[in-house]
Amino acid sequence: MFRVYNFAAGPAMLPEEVLVRAQQEMLNWQDTGVSIMEIGHRTTTFQDMLNKLEDKIRKLMHVPANYKVLFLSGGGQGHFSFLPMNLTGKNKKVDYIVSGTWSERAAKYAKRYADVNIVTTATLASIPDASTWKLSNDAAYVYYCPNETINGIQIHDVPQTNGIPLVADFTSSILSEEIDVSKFGVIFASAQKNLGISGITLIIIRDDLLDQAQECTPEVFNYKTQAEQTSLLNTIPTVPVYMMDLMVDWIIDSQGGLKKVAENNRRKVQKLYDCIDNSNGFYTNIIDKKYRSLINVPFTLPNDELLKHFLIEAGQVGLAYLNGHKLVGGARASLYNAMPEEGVDKLVAFMNDFAKRNTK
Template identity: 50%
Template sequence: MEKRVYNFAPGPAVLPLSVIEEVQRDLLCLPGAGSSIMEISHRSKTFDRIITGAEANIRKLLGVPDNYRVLFMQGGAFYQFAMVALNLLRGSGKPADYIVTGTWSGKAIKEAKTQGEAKPAWDGKPDNFIRFPKQEELKLSADPAYVYMCSNETIQGVQYQIEPETGAAPLICDSSSDIFCRPVPVEKFGLIFACAQKNAGPSGVTLVIVRDDLLERSSGDLPSLLNYKIVAENKSLLNTPPTFAVYVVKLVTDWLLNEIGGLKKMAEINNRKAKMLYDAIDESEGFYQGHAAKDCRSTMNVPFRMPSEDLQAAFLEQAAARDLCNLQGHRSVGGCRASIYNAMPVEGVELLAQFMREFCKKNK
């Protein structure tokens, strides 16, 4: 087997090694099933144990209240940009308020506008998306259908610290890139969604946590697979779910519960990892230029730049030679970015921080 590198990709992203090893063992023949996990029926008792186990783990990790459904869907977060508006905005006669803090919330409001009136309650574009707004900066509608936010913008590297107060309006959250990175007060949200391929598993499945009363807003004239209520009534089995991806989500949530010890412990590890990189940036005296305001810095995605494109190219090449890989920034903004999701080992971040200091010393 080739040597594994430290993979700082933004998603699909690094998975826990113990999970990959368990997948490897089960791939040929899942214990008790007589078949590969990729071959078993989604209607079988074996898969029922997997999907109910994954849901139970998610409920335990996040403390999901009983009046919320946990759904396993397909189509990724982009699918949810439209689906949220289809179910909660379309035909409501109300506007939807969007807190636009970066690329992904910007794409979400664009999708919502195809279904109704969607307006920015705050737009960080004039400040180049370096922060989240303060509560008093939000310009909320009198009676919005919902208020939408993205908890962590992977490209800009900004992450919310305190949930906005939205009154009676349900708060909708795209948590694709920081689900399970820390404890979350689920009861403050009407709906949370997250594609799995950053912190929860492989690409192919999207987690949706939705409050029961919001299911009643889904219009009966929506196609079944675009209707939250129908998907919930069918327990995510309206059509064949991404069985393999759900199975890996079960393993990842097992890992979070049993090996990590829950989300409070996971948050401590994530804060420690992020501090290593931000310290290297802050101590570089401007050689490394971070993007986000310090009080909004992400613990998941750390974007930074150097004084020249040539230096950035050399940095990426030399980092890869040390098995520190996939550190290039998003194609839309360039620069560098270290994505340090839950499964990124502490030692990988330690090695990156050490290399950053060495590179700075040689090239400053």
């Protein structure tokens, strides 16, 4: 079977064993005689899977008892709007840390529903020191995106907010390492990176924040209402939930949990950064090393003609979707959990050879 190494930023590479399991179960899921694509979301079989998935996520991430775990549609960008709708019914002041494209867009969307204060704005290469941040003392929440996929910037330390609830878009970094959920008011992540396929968004929200919604909040995106209905107020995207369940099983059973996943991820990305840094300037990553992403690695080549040939030749040897985002150009390698180390090794070997062949 022909498979490439998929370095796309998302929807992203899935583990082959997850795809094989989904293939095997596609026509007859759990001996029901029907496909997961046909199963009713209110059947006992599906609800049992959903409940067990929540339990597995709680154990894997050590989610405290005073948090609800929700599975909703809408995607990351949808929740850029649903979050302020749900959290600013009593206080419309909100703080946003802008570290790249996605947090900038989230702040833009939030301005339709709340009074947004920009705490700080990243440069192309770095984050201003926290001592210069302009945090409010009475905001409903502080928002940030730990990892910016387009810019390749990652905030590795959890921001200090002086007791104000912290909201975090973990779409691209969820389950890539262990985190202390208790430091956050809300964690959300659309699934198409480390949680399966597009179509479902994981929401982890502290109980005391469930009664803050604006009246304009649609019922199906009202976090309190969905929590009361265990995410089943409306028809849940059943196949994305199923794929999330397979991905969580893979992390637990095949990868050995989040500590082991984090070790693998750090080893993989270090190989790629070493290749870039030791290329004598042929490849360039401009991000301050303190804020380099451990997941999405953008880099440039000496000129656009070389970039064009780099992408073509990479594709010919099974290294796919290495083009950078259209907003920034260049190249980009996304190393989510499913990317095996041998994929990174093959990419590094190709990059070293390409640089050698094209250095005058």
